[in-house]
Amino acid sequence: MGYNLNENLKRSASNFPESIAYIFRDKSATYQELNQKVDRLAAGLFVQGIRKGDGVALILGNSPEFLIAFYGILRLGAFVVPINPLYTQGEINYFLDNSQAKAVIAHVSVEPKLSEVKKQLENLKLVIYTEANDQESTWEHLMETSINVYESPYIDEEDLAVILYTSGTTGKPKGAMLTHRNLGSNADSISKLLELDVNDRIVAVLPMFHVFCMTVCLNAPIACGATVLIQPKFSPHDVVSTIREKKATVFAGVPTMYSFINQLPEAIAEDCQSIRMCISGGASIPAELLHKFENKFNVSILEGYGLSETAPLVAINPLKGTRKPGSIGLNIPAVQSKVVDEFGKELPRGEVGELVVQGPNVMKGYLGMPEATSAAFNDGWFYTGDLATMDEEGYIYIVDRKKDIIIVGGYNVYPREVEEVLYQHPAVVEAAVIGVPDREYGESVKAFVAVEDEQITMNDIIQFCQDKLVKYKLPKRVEFFKELPKNSTGKILRRELRELTEVK
Incomplete structure (x- = not known):
């Protein structure tokens, strides 16, 4: 069947x-x-x-x-x-x-x-x-x-x-x-990779209408008789309380959630002693945040990668074996991926190109949109629109969204690279980078940050980046926010930041 x-x-x-299938409040x-x-x-x-x-x-x-x-x-x-x-x-x-x-x-x-x-x-x-x-x-x-x-x-x-x-x-x-095959094969791969069983308790605080929660926090646990701990909405305090009181074993979240939990002054490692692994997806988790969280709570975060079109998981860092911070890990079972140039030719390891995917998890197509479907596929491979590189061991590194590249005087700047540096600043809580028109260079880098210290200035941020980035990658302007705009899963919306910039 x-x-x-x-x-x-x-x-x-x-x-x-x-066995308990779900717990929701009382x-x-x-x-x-x-x-x-x-x-x-x-x-x-x-x-x-x-x-x-x-x-x-x-x-x-x-x-x-x-x-x-x-x-x-x-x-x-x-x-x-x-x-x-x-x-x-x-x-x-x-x-x-x-x-x-x-x-x-x-x-x-x-x-x-x-x-x-x-x-x-x-x-x-x-x-x-x-x-x-x-x-x-x-x-x-x-x-x-x-x-x-x-x-x-x-x-x-x-x-x-x-x-x-x-x-x-x-x-x-x-x-x-x-299809059932797309979602079922992905749930099966996740439960095997994460070694889920009837004794596991998974926190479902990501939105259930989103594919990350649907597969990792619902379909995979239900396939192996685990317990789903349903949280109505995200609150760092409530999540930590649930983990502690309900003895959760698995937590899945987006980087923003990890950032907020990490900032909770009263949260301590003992709160998370029942957790055997955390999973991060939805957006790249800054390496600085990953290390801070792991050190504070004494847990491991497995970074993975997926898309709605791939039901969603494509790759994840292994539970046992080498974890490479900054990488999205290795292909999951039955899924293949490769990095290709603009002609669809596979690139040598270490070179940057578009990540393409093939496997039982890849969607049938876009409903009623034959042209969009055929544009997304080539020769049986699904084109993700993400720029990536793969190392000699097959670990994949997402460089950025293809359409988010900033070209400064002919040089490619990947927003993620600049954001990783911004997150190293002790006062920076959230960061995002976009390209804005520049008369001399075509585009320049603009940064948006949320900071804990209101005394921090634009020059402080730029000076902090100067030792860590080549000149053309440096933010030319920095705008401060209380909180950056996000979608329902907590992913920072660069699109809205672009629109704000255009309005000004």
């Missing part, structure tokens, strides 16, 4: 019926209970007319409802469209229209936006709120359905499981079509 997320849950419910459920809840939700959707091949959107924060709905939709052979509840009405309209979703399961806080959207979309037949709402079907009503009303259909590993919308830096967001 191949990879099948639905079967993974059934197997864990059969093998570990009494609620918890065993695998047997979770499986029954998933059955009831699938039956409720079936009675409301949802069938195999239909799309159901989830506009929910981190909650047991997200987990139950995600697997309930898959059990019907339908596909999930995860949407950030903070998106605007226009963005939600676009995702629902583009995916042709027939139903939405949402938190009641989204109701004002959804009631307008529903009037405009003929395809949208059903809106379910997880909390009481007078006009619509409710979660409770759905969960009361007898599970005998339907029979779970045959699900092939090539069936569509999830459509993930990638943030469109140019044009409209694209819907990456991920």
Whole structure:
């Protein structure tokens, strides 16, 4: 039958019926209970007319409802469209229209936006709120359905499981079509690489609508009967308390989260003594931050790399064996990658080119966008848009996004290289670098920083960088922020910084 997320849950419910599947505040459920809840939700959707091949959107924060709905939709052979509840009405309209979703399961806080959207979309037949709402079907009503009303259909590993919308830096967001094989193979690789088992407790504080959390904190743990510790939103204090009180064994986060936890004065190494590994992804973690965090909490951070289109993991530093700070590690099982020039020719080790990927985790394509799909693939390889280099042992180093390169007087400047230096400054908490127009050199480097010490000046920062960077890589200007703009996963948004610069 191949990879099948639905079967993974059934197997864990059969093998570990009494093991705790999730803990959320004061609620918890065993695998047997979770499986029954998933059955009831699938039956409720079936009675409301949802069938195999239909799309159901989830506009929910981190909650047991997200987990139950995600697997309930898959059990019907339908596909999930995860949407950030903070998106605007226009963005939600676009995702629902583009995916042709027939139903939405949402938190009641989204109701004002959804009631307008529903009037405009003929395809949208059903809106379910997880909390009481007078006009619509409710979660409770759905969960009361007898599970005998339907029979779970045959699900092939090539069936569509999830459509993930990638943030469109140019044009409209694209819907990456991920199959059961894409997501299932990735969950399988992660659970093997991280040696996850029934005794593990994984903190799920990354947004569940994002592929990093979906695979690392939901699908991989559920495939091996581990416990998911659901956190509704990120707070450094709450995360440290959860790790300490619930004896978490695995924490996955983005660099910003590690930075905030590291700054928590009351947090000490003993709080994290149950943790056997941390995972960082979503953006490159500055080497300085990685060392500070590891030294403070006496834990190891495994840096990895992935994309929505690759379900998501491509490479990660090994749990056992050599970890190379600054590197995203080695290819995961069954996934291949190489570094190529602009003609698609593989480059010698150590040279910088575009990272291309091949494997069972690579998406089917972009929904309804044949041109964008064919532009992303060449000769069976997916082009990531990231510039990378690979060392003799196969460890991959992401240099930067292809489109983020700054060209100063004909010289390439990779923002990440400058950011790594900025993070070494003791007062710098966050840093990002972009290229701005320059009459003499075409472009120059501009830095944006958030600092702990308000007395720090632009000259202090530039002087600090002078010993560590060649002249053309030095920031010409530095702008100070209380906090840099970020997306829902905590990734710093260079795009917004560019727009701010253009407005000025």
